[in-house]
Amino acid sequence: MAISLDAGVLEPQRSRGWGAAAAVAFARRKPLGAAALVILLGLILIALFARAIAPYDPLSQNYDAVLQAPGAGHLMGTDNFGRDELSRVVYGARISLSVGVVAMLIGTVGGVVLGLLSGYFGGLLDLVLQRIIDAWIAFPVIIFALVILVSLGQGLLQAMIAIGIVGIPATSRVVRGTVMEKKESLYVGAARAMGGSHLRVMLVHILPNVMSTIIVLATLTLGRAILAEAILSFLGVGIPPPQPAWGSMLGGNARTYFLAAPWMAIWPGIFISLTVISWNLLGDALRDVLDPRLRGV
Amino acid sequence: MSHYVVRRALLTLVTLFLFSLILFLLVRRLPGDAALLKSAAGETSGPVDPSVTVALRKQFHLDRPVLVQYFEWVVSISHGDFGRSFWTGDRAAQDLLTALPVTLELVVLSVSFSVFIGLLVGVVSAVQHDRPVDHALRLFALFGLSIPNFWVGTILILVPALFWHYLPPLGYTSILQDPATNLRQFLAPAAALGWALSASIMRLTRSEMLEVLNQDYVRTAWAKGLRARSVLLNHCLRNAFIPVITIIGVQVGFLLGGTVAVESVYGLPGIGTLLINGINQRDYPIIQTGVLALALWFILINFLVDLAYALIDPRIRLSAEGAAG
Numbered sequence: 001m002a003i004s005l006d007a008g009v010l011e012p013q014r015s016r017g018w019g020a021a022a023a024v025a026f027a028r029r030k031p032l033g034a035a036a037l038v039i040l041l042g043l044i045l046i047a048l049f050a051r052a053i054a055p056y057d058p059l060s061q062n063y064d065a066v067l068q069a070p071g072a073g074h075l076m077g078t079d080n081f082g083r084d085e086l087s088r089v090v091y092g093a094r095i096s097l098s099v100g101v102v103a104m105l106i107g108t109v110g111g112v113v114l115g116l117l118s119g120y121f122g123g124l125l126d127l128v129l130q131r132i133i134d135a136w137i138a139f140p141v142i143i144f145a146l147v148i149l150v151s152l153g154q155g156l157l158q159a160m161i162a163i164g165i166v167g168i169p170a171t172s173r174v175v176r177g178t179v180m181e182k183k184e185s186l187y188v189g190a191a192r193a194m195g196g197s198h199l200r201v202m203l204v205h206i207l208p209n210v211m212s213t214i215i216v217l218a219t220l221t222l223g224r225a226i227l228a229e230a231i232l233s234f235l236g237v238g239i240p241p242p243q244p245a246w247g248s249m250l251g252g253n254a255r256t257y258f259l260a261a262p263w264m265a266i267w268p269g270i271f272i273s274l275t276v277i278s279w280n281l282l283g284d285a286l287r288d289v290l291d292p293r294l295r296g297v
Numbered sequence: 298m299s300h301y302v303v304r305r306a307l308l309t310l311v312t313l314f315l316f317s318l319i320l321f322l323l324v325r326r327l328p329g330d331a332a333l334l335k336s337a338a339g340e341t342s343g344p345v346d347p348s349v350t351v352a353l354r355k356q357f358h359l360d361r362p363v364l365v366q367y368f369e370w371v372v373s374i375s376h377g378d379f380g381r382s383f384w385t386g387d388r389a390a391q392d393l394l395t396a397l398p399v400t401l402e403l404v405v406l407s408v409s410f411s412v413f414i415g416l417l418v419g420v421v422s423a424v425q426h427d428r429p430v431d432h433a434l435r436l437f438a439l440f441g442l443s444i445p446n447f448w449v450g451t452i453l454i455l456v457p458a459l460f461w462h463y464l465p466p467l468g469y470t471s472i473l474q475d476p477a478t479n480l481r482q483f484l485a486p487a488a489a490l491g492w493a494l495s496a497s498i499m500r501l502t503r504s505e506m507l508e509v510l511n512q513d514y515v516r517t518a519w520a521k522g523l524r525a526r527s528v529l530l531n532h533c534l535r536n537a538f539i540p541v542i543t544i545i546g547v548q549v550g551f552l553l554g555g556t557v558a559v560e561s562v563y564g565l566p567g568i569g570t571l572l573i574n575g576i577n578q579r580d581y582p583i584i585q586t587g588v589l590a591l592a593l594w595f596i597l598i599n600f601l602v603d604l605a606y607a608l609i610d611p612r613i614r615l616s617a618e619g620a621a622g
């Protein structure tokens with residue numbers, strides 16, 4: 001008699017609906033989260049179609065139109081080089097979102113791999129990995145990112161890597177905790193008993209069950225990454241000028257013109273804030289829906 | 298318990314060793330070194346004299362293998378010598394002690410600000426649970442978390458300047474020298490930092506208060522006819538406050554390295570400014586001493602928090618001892 005067994009039946013049911021119905025349900029339950037999602041989609045579209053949306057080249061200087069107040073010709077005014085603020089803010093969305101997304105991917109993938117290994121195997125590996133994570137976390141975030149960034153040399157890719165590396169330990173800590181908890185579940189024992197390899201158990205049985213935790217963490221990490229990029233660029237070590245990063249538009253020499261041209265200080269700040277607020281609102285809403293235990297992370 | 302303390306202390310030492318090694322190697326990976334920058338800065342024009350660079354490298358021991366340099370560094374630290382700045386020749390520890398009061402004052406003020414705002418908003422939010430006020434206050438906290446503190450700082454300078462022609466005195470005056478000016482210099486940056494910090498305190502206070510508000514002894518207090526203030530402050534907040542203390546500890550640790558951008562906006566010569574300058578000038582002793590001090594502080598706080606938890610909750614130390622044995 002053949003006995004067919006599937007360890008999967010022991011796993012908790014996961015909702016598989018991500019279609020229109022799920023979206024409507026989400027919007028009903030979390031209107032703020034849904035609004036944030038709409039704003040983020042708008043920002044992503046702006047970033048993707050920056051060339052079509054921006055009325056001017058974000059880098060072209062025009063000394064006949066220096067420090068112009070917002071008006072018909074330049075909706076958001078111009079900066080001290082006569083560059084169009086609107087065009088720079090629009091192109092800035094590209095930098096901000098791309099650094100945020102790639103840094104988030106580095107931080108999340110790195111954090112999940114370390115957390116999974118540490119939590120699943122435990123023992124000596126866990127002890128060693130956790131000491132490294134301890135040392136890693138002890139670095140003050142911005143200073144650490146700054147040192148890595150300077151040692152790699154300034155640039156877009158370098159900023160992504162530096163901010164990504166800084167995000168790894170926090171994610172790994174939370175994932176480790178969740179994995180340690182799931183490891184004790186019946187379905188993991190069953191999968192092992194049926195001869196599933198460690199790798200298979202980790203990837204096929206545990207990973208999908210910590211996915212909701214990972215999604216929530218990733219959203220919050222993204223907001224922090226965008227904030228970190230803004231701070232580094234503001235300090236003049238992030239994205240090198242003349243690239244229109246929102247942070248660098250608020251730092252360096254531009255500061256001397258803020259009193260004469262306050263719009264230079266307003267727009268980039270509003271866009272950074274709007275972006276980070278939206279990611280955090282979305283993260284909060286996802287957390288409430290997917291994984292309420294993560295409150296306070 | 299003593300077994301647990303020893304184990305934790307040993308692990309902390311391992312962490313510290315790993316940290317110092319990573320830090321040292323990372324700092325030496327910075328492109329270009331102080332000798333090169335300094336010999337270039339010495340010349341008014343023309344190419345750098347390579348022999349000057351070589352001599353400087355020798356003077357700073359930069360010509361030795363990195364691991365030898367690390368070993369020398371650790372040995373000199375154990376003698377209480379943290380090295381001298383490559384640029385000014387000052388003792389790195391002295392530079393750090395000069396910058397410390399600035400950052401410390403900023404930290405104390407912004408944490409006080411965040412505790413005040415966080416507790417107030419948290420309690421009101423919990424009492425008004427799920428009403429419009431609660432939603433508005435939670436949004437206020439989330440904004441604080443999301444809006445970059447250096448931008449808040451910029452706006453706090455810009456708005457009074459544009460509307461009331463008031464510019465705060467930027468820079469730093471010691472509180473001993475001129476308390477009034479000192480306060481005017483620190484108020485805005487402390488508020489900018491404090492808003493961001495208040496968010497986590499507010500969230501925690503709110504959830505703790507929500508839990509406490511449903512307890513029997515609170516219902517009894519209401520039933521006895523006590524005034525709202527007495528019930529909320531003496532019965533609720535006192536019990537909700539314990540986890541909040543932990544968060545405050547964490548924040549103080551985090552803030553010491555997190556004030557960089559705000560210090561830069563307000564021209565405050567604190568630890569953040571010291572480190573930025575050190576990194577730009579490749580002043581290894583300054584970077585190493587500064588970052589090590591921040592990490593020591595952070596690790597120490599974590600150690601104390603862990604011990605406090607273990608004291609309060611026997612399960613933690615028992616499970617740790619089980620794992621060790």
